[in-house]
Amino acid sequence: MTAGLDAVARANEILRTEAGSGVHGLAIAGVSDHDENGVFIEPAEHVMGLAGPLDHYTRRDRPEGHRSQAGDRECTLYSLRKFLRLAVAGNPNLLLVLYAPKESVFRSTPLGDELRALGPAFLSQQAARRTVGYLDGQVAMLLGRGRQKDMPKRPELVAAHGYDTKFASHALRLGLQGLEMTEHARLTLPMPAEQRERVLAVKSGAVPDLDAVLAEIAAVRDRIESLLDAGTTPLPAEPDTDRISAWSVEAHLRHWAATAPRGDRR
Template identity: 65%
Template sequence: MSENPDHTEHGNAAIARSGEILRTEVGSGLHGIAIAGTDDHDEMGVFIEPPECAVGLRGPMNHYVWRTQPEGHRSSHGDTDLVMYSLRKFLKLAIAGNPTILLPLFAPEASVYTATDLGAELRDLAPAFLSQRAVERFVGYLDGQTDRLLNRGQGSMPNRPELVEQYGYDVKYASHALRLGLQGLEIAEHARLTLPMPDADRQRVLHVKSGGVAELDTVLAEIASIRARIVALLESGATALPAEPDTDRISAWSIDAHRRHWHSHHGF
């Protein structure tokens, strides 16, 4: 992927690639809501840092980024955006319930591009990350997308004025908010995250994303209704989710995973 001299690249590619344990599709394609001819291709990976970065004095390498487009240019159809996180950084973000970070843990096998034995073990840990805290993060991200949709807050102006001109509102922001609500509700109700989205939910999000809902107020009302259902589940204690992720289990596995990787790759 380094043939285009105008691409964007941050971080040490050699460290990220040599330590890679997991890489999957993320983004609209994974959710099942990509629209042919319009969406780019997103991937996320996880790598284990060498000892000199994790425990030595070289300093941590938290992530590596590669994008088809040059810095400051928006990705478009046919472009690839790849972000790779060190295992330590990935686990911190996943424990916090970051909706995007959780995706590689639940991606179907067809969307998994690389999975070493350690990568497979990480995916097996997926249920340990789901918690009420994660659901709260989904609600927070939903609110953020809604604020951008409504131009609320500093720096929240739509970056897709062509969609506003065509449909009357930014249908991508609206579809993202709706998707986050539906996925947060699924986690709260069933302690799972289905990818791609269940068909009825997927079709509803696609309907909004493709401009099929003319009135913004209609979309906002649905988003608000789903959000209220999530909050009610959390506040009533009706969800089976634990309050927090199983950090002890995740941390113990991380320590062991680093030891095994360093032993096999660095002779430690």
């Protein structure tokens, strides 16, 4: 089924972009891997028939459960229905697909272009709070607290710098992007130069004081929370689900009509 799902996902792909550190402008040569995320439309029999839904497919150079190494490639394709559910909920990793710069878009059909044009409809106060939740998760993993306390750390980074600089940089990056979203209702990729340089400094171990990094992360987090609590943000309370849902129905129908065997087209 895995090979079949790969073929179905690739044949029905409408959008694929760079993800991870590359799209943020935070990749480090000789250290970073290469990630991609994309979207495909399930064939009609998997949506309305009995074939069963196809949620997503991941292809990676290393087996599941093994950490990626420098230069490794990983690509995850999500069904449009699953992608929309996650993006509407404010998943910060999937929002990147909608805001990736042109040079980071590896494939986009007309439907993919339309999906990216819907990007602002996904940004909301709900998405900003979700980003804060992801930030908190990274800090928890960094400090070995809560549900994340048993997560494997990167011992080589801890040995070199005294703390896991990658977890710390993820948390700071999420905070800065969440703040931009909350203040300006936008998401800039790659990150603005000044912010990118600061996150890279943490990621590379150039900031040896963990307490200083945690204080910086906390300050950004508090700024997001204060703006949201005060209602002083241009973000709507919720995403425009009516617009997104209407487009999704039309996109499925158009894709099925275009890909149906010639004799089945009406």
